[in-house]
Amino acid sequence: MWQRFSQNRKSEVDVEVDENGIIIDEADDDDEEDLSEMLSNYEFEASTEHQPTRFEDLIFEDDDHEITYGRRIARYLTEHGYTWYNPRAANDPDHCGNEHQEETKNGEEGNIDNTLTQSERNLLVEKRGPSLDSAWAYFEHIALPRKLCGNAQYGENVNSYKADPGETMLATELYSYWTTPEDQLGDFGIGIGIYFLSMRIFSCICFIAGLLYIPLIHYYRSDDYSKGPHPNRDSWVLRGSAICIHTMW
Template sequence: VESKRPPVVSRRGIKTYQESPFLDDPFNDMTYGRRIALKLQNYSWYQPRGTHWDFNGLGLQSAWAHFEHSVLPRYISKALASRKNASVGLDDDDGDDWLYSPGQNKGSQERTGDLQRAEPGESESPTKLYSTLSTPLSQMGDFGLGVGLYFSSLRAIALISLVAGLINLPNILYFASDVYSANQPDVNFLLKGSALCTEQVWVPCPTCPIDKYENSRDRIAGTTTVTPDGELQTLMFAMKNTCDGATMNVGIVNLATLGFIMLATIALSAYQKRKVVEFDEQEQTAQDYSIEISNPPKDATEPEEWKKFFESRFGVHTTCCTVTIDNDLLVKALAERREVLHQIEEKIKEGAAANTLSLSEYAAKVEHRRGLIGYIKSRISPGIPELVDRLTVLNQKIQGLAQQNYRATKVFCTFETESMQRDIISEMKVGPMTAHMNSVHA
């Protein structure tokens, strides 16, 4: 398909246009949807406008390129040659919005055989779409811990099922032999080797009531006879399987399979925990190095005390520590004061002093000159006098709130390595009841 390149509007709205670097992707590297769309874009019934882009310079080709490079996951391909125009120059005004590519994730470490996931819109390095068939299992963690753990567990369960089936192979061969049920004639191929029995005989069953066999009437029958006394008597018969399935060998194989499943379940739990750590280490975030203490002592509000505690008790290096306190009223008052100051700055003349004394003097002059119309307007939209009054009230409120003592609510500590974080979590782990009671003797 001939690539007709539509221009792309610059990100900052300047009337300059850039060429999309993603329109020359190899045809075989595109999704099937994009291939079909590019094939059909020459037909008017598919593209009624008859052109490949709209009046803004963005059209079908650019939309598919944006979808594949900014929405679908891609990885850095070291084997591909550098693509022309793959980077946005310093003089290009940052490029268009959807071509903007932030720097690569510095935390991700590329190891031999691993794929390094590209950032959305990556244009400085050649990228390729993840393959649905050949993407290694070790890379599934790039799509989230849950996705990686799901496919790892799926593979482990498939292996467990295969081994359990091999252990059951003697039973399968026995059930499919002529010794058990004469090679199971007229049985579906998928049911061959199961415990399905095809050899049955009718036997007397005087204690079998018909009303208890409503769902299997084909396995019970009756006939009427005459007793020596001349009375009618109904004789019940039931269909009985003659296959010998309860043998010692069958029981031993079943017990062996059950024992293997129990051991495999325990091993699967350990395997999942190991994969969680492995996938977690591949994706480096601040959470991997940090802990959260949700029930700290109320008076432990100094970060330096927490830093000294962890370093002296566990011998670790605490990179940073943050203590949150319940000063919601103070924060709200500060935010409101900032908003009031912003409104005052918009109303006063540029270059005018914004200190408390100057604002009070300016507010007094405005209020003194205010007429009836100005007074009515101030009731609808606060003017300088009202804003200055509110600012004075907020300043006094903040001074009072700042003198209060606040209790600690949560503590966040970040350590130098992940192993330090895991060791501290392991050492400080307590039961839920102890944590709820905040017992210091646990």
């Protein structure tokens, strides 16, 4: 399938794309520079197209197995009506803390046009209380780093593709603290991978030092080091350590 992309509305370049919109081949090999610039503009427009203007308009339908343990606990506390965590449940037993942020003046929920100004929106809607589940969704989808899930068009190593904050067009998932490889820790910030590498080396050094210390511990526990009964040797805190038998601790 061939599509024609315009570059800044001045020139056009023919490229061949597949059903997912990925470039397969270009029609003119002599226009590589224009094509590269056009693609950068096209990717920028695609990334900003149909993006909600407010976080309340973002829709994140996360199942329990896709969220953090903290959010699972929060959902459990709100859904089971614990008033010390969700005070509104005292007056509304059905309140789960995850309702929509706005409702129309007549009490019916609805979608408000994003083109309206804030003052116009205030005339049409009334604010409810803060949504606990929406706050957790913001934390997981905006604050925490996420990666793309699924490898249909991104290769087999999908972990190497970090998702943009608030990504809604493609399915994303949180990084696993058990299976995330070390070479991807750089997505969390500069020096994070070096920090964990240093911790691993330090742990190996401490483990080897502990193995070398085992014969010395055995010597301190034996009669060759301190013969005869002594109350300090019966203490599990001092057992296997170097103690002075002429001093009462």
